[in-house]
Amino acid sequence: MTRALKGSGFLGLAVMMAVGLHQFVILSGGSAVPPWMIGGHAHLGVLSILAIVMGFAVPALGVTGSLRTAVTGLFIAGQWGIPGIVWLGEGFGLTFLMPTGFLWGGALIVSMLIMLYKSVTVPDDDVGGPAAAPADD
Secondary structure, X not given: OHHXXXXXXXXXXXXXXXXXXXXXXXXXXXXXXXXXXXXXXXXXXXXXXXXXXXXXXXXXXXXXXXXXXXXXXXXXXHHHHHHHHHHHHHHOOOHHHHHHHHHHHHHHHHHHXXXXXXXXXXXXXXXXXXXXXXXXX
16 A cells, blocks of 8 residues: 555656646746646645655554555545646636545545554554565555
């Protein structure tokens, strides 16, 4: 599962960089970049970096089983859902999607609360994950 988080993080950064290049083309043409494009770009960048960090934090804190599945699924849904609704809702005029921001934001919050729970309940001796793992999933 942590491969999914790391992979989603790196894919998100690649998409964010492509959007950044598109913004550069817009600016080079003498036009202003729409605020919705900037907002989605920034959110995807930050959430993608966090996805990569989560890919290392999940095994380090010993998150396993259904909690691991929940953390992974909820985080990835929020990582793509937040910038996605900004781009689709504002950029493409699908404003009926905007209220789903609460769903995607809630998914991220629940994911972080699970990680909070694990970070305060795992004994200090157990933090750090396995010493060596040839594959994490």
